[in-house]
Amino acid sequence: MPVVDIPGSKSLTARALFLAAAADGVTTLVRPLRSDDTEGFAEGLTRLGYRVGRTPDSWQVDGRPQGPAVTEADVYCRDGATTARFLPTLAATGHGTYRFDASAQMRRRPLLPLTRALRDLGVDVRHEQAEGHHPLTVRAAGVEGGEVTLDAGQSSQYLTALLLLGPLTRRGLRIRVTDLVSVPYVEITIAMMRAFGAEVRREGTVFVVPPGGYRATTYAIEPDASTASYFFAAAALTGGEVTVPGLGKGALQGDLAFVDVLRRMGAEVDVAADRITVRGTGRLHGLTVDMRDISDTMPTLAAIAPFASGPVRIEDVANTRVKECDRLEACAENLRRLGVEVSTGPDWIEIQPGPPVATDIKTYGDHRIVMSFAVTGLRAPGISYDDSGCVRKTFPGFHEAFGKLRGSLPVRPSR
Numbered sequence: 001m002p003v004v005d006i007p008g009s010k011s012l013t014a015r016a017l018f019l020a021a022a023a024d025g026v027t028t029l030v031r032p033l034r035s036d037d038t039e040g041f042a043e044g045l046t047r048l049g050y051r052v053g054r055t056p057d058s059w060q061v062d063g064r065p066q067g068p069a070v071t072e073a074d075v076y077c078r079d080g081a082t083t084a085r086f087l088p089t090l091a092a093t094g095h096g097t098y099r100f101d102a103s104a105q106m107r108r109r110p111l112l113p114l115t116r117a118l119r120d121l122g123v124d125v126r127h128e129q130a131e132g133h134h135p136l137t138v139r140a141a142g143v144e145g146g147e148v149t150l151d152a153g154q155s156s157q158y159l160t161a162l163l164l165l166g167p168l169t170r171r172g173l174r175i176r177v178t179d180l181v182s183v184p185y186v187e188i189t190i191a192m193m194r195a196f197g198a199e200v201r202r203e204g205t206v207f208v209v210p211p212g213g214y215r216a217t218t219y220a221i222e223p224d225a226s227t228a229s230y231f232f233a234a235a236a237l238t239g240g241e242v243t244v245p246g247l248g249k250g251a252l253q254g255d256l257a258f259v260d261v262l263r264r265m266g267a268e269v270d271v272a273a274d275r276i277t278v279r280g281t282g283r284l285h286g287l288t289v290d291m292r293d294i295s296d297t298m299p300t301l302a303a304i305a306p307f308a309s310g311p312v313r314i315e316d317v318a319n320t321r322v323k324e325c326d327r328l329e330a331c332a333e334n335l336r337r338l339g340v341e342v343s344t345g346p347d348w349i350e351i352q353p354g355p356p357v358a359t360d361i362k363t364y365g366d367h368r369i370v371m372s373f374a375v376t377g378l379r380a381p382g383i384s385y386d387d388s389g390c391v392r393k394t395f396p397g398f399h400e401a402f403g404k405l406r407g408s409l410p411v412r413p414s415r
């Protein structure tokens with residue numbers, strides 16, 4: 001009965017770092033995620049003059065409600081979209097000239113709706129090359145606040161960035177949202193802002209954030225629910241059982257709803273107060289599922305789909321095309337390389353049942369492509385990757401942890 005310790009949530013760690021940096025005192029983050037994304041976020045804060053003290057199990061951040069401690073900085077955001085979208089927004093609260101760049105992968109990912117909203121609020125944001133992409137420079141002089149309209153139909157991270165900014169403005173923010181994906185991530189943002197002493201109100205499509213700043217606190221980071229999806233899927237696929245402690249009924253992360261998908265497919269799922277257990281039953285039904293709220297787990301489902309007894313159709317996931325890669329096409333391409341029949345549309349993918357035959361997976365440097373097809377590999381031994389190291393983005397120890405689990409799972413197939 002394997003118990004798997006999952007590292008901290010990337011999304012919670014990134015938000016906690018922002019909130020701690022903006023708070024009025026010293027914040028302790030307990031069990032933060034240590035991975036390329038979150039180390040990059042912490043390094044970005046350091047570049048902006050914040051003090052971040054790191055020990056293996058906790059990070060301490062000296063908050064500066066007045067913004068960055070330096071008047072000039074050059075920040076490299078690596079592959080992290082939270083870093084690349086939240087840090088320029090934090091920098092706008094200071095006084096100085098701050099330049100942000102990112103990896104080639106992150107440079108391709110959009111942020112124009114956020115740029116436009118910041119400009120509407122009077123922030124001077126200039127893109128050096130393609131409009132709405134990194135590299136960019138923020139010439140900051142604090143943010144007055146007011147009302148702004150935002151299209152967050154491509155990424156909820158634009159809205160999260162503005163919500164986090166709200167309490168740091170002089171007059172507060174009213175954010176009118178015309179479209180929104182990944183809603184549970186906005187709920188995480190609001191819950192965490194409250195934990196740091198701020199208020200957020202929702203009036204229909206308008207999010208109202210009064211001024212008032214953040215209070216420092218001690219904040220414990222939940223294990224990462226998206227990371228847990230590979231281990232839960234492994235149990236469902238093999239007829240094994242996996243328990244993940246630290247994630248249960250009160251957890252903040254929407255991606256935990258992935259276990260409901262596994263339940264619909266035939267797995268047994270037990271959600272307790274502080275742990276979740278998934279048990280494979282030997283059954284794995286096909287289904288049609290809307291994953292708009294939990295699209296980081298789309299590749300996990302796509303990777304086990306060929307083993308289902310009927311087609312698996314995943315809908316409303318257009319924005320997975322602007323993640324680390326075009327995930328709809330990357331999943332389809334790799335499933336085809338595995339000999340599986342797949343079709344895709346603008347915002348959907350449909351996978352037919354059929355036994356995958358091991359191949360070399362084309363990862364596009366996307367951690368989730370590697371971790372997802374590692375689950376397929378439990379029933380199609382011999383899968384390899386053109387870049388297995390890209391798991392460092394969110395889980396540097398993935399291969400070791402998954403290898404350990406593999407050894408303790410039965411080989412009984414589900415179908």
Ligand SMILES: O=C(O)C1=C[C@@H](OP(=O)(O)O)[C@@H](O)[C@H](O)C1
Nearest residue numbers: 011154155156157160182185296
């Ligand atoms: O706010 C966050 O922490 C995240 C929001 C989601 O992005 P989108 O809102 O772009 O879908 C998710 O895919 C990403 O991994 C993390």
Ligand SMILES: C=C(OP(=O)(O)O)C(=O)O
Nearest residue numbers: 079080081082296323324
């Ligand atoms: C999309 C992801 O990351 P981000 O947008 O935070 O770079 C992810 O982790 O799957």
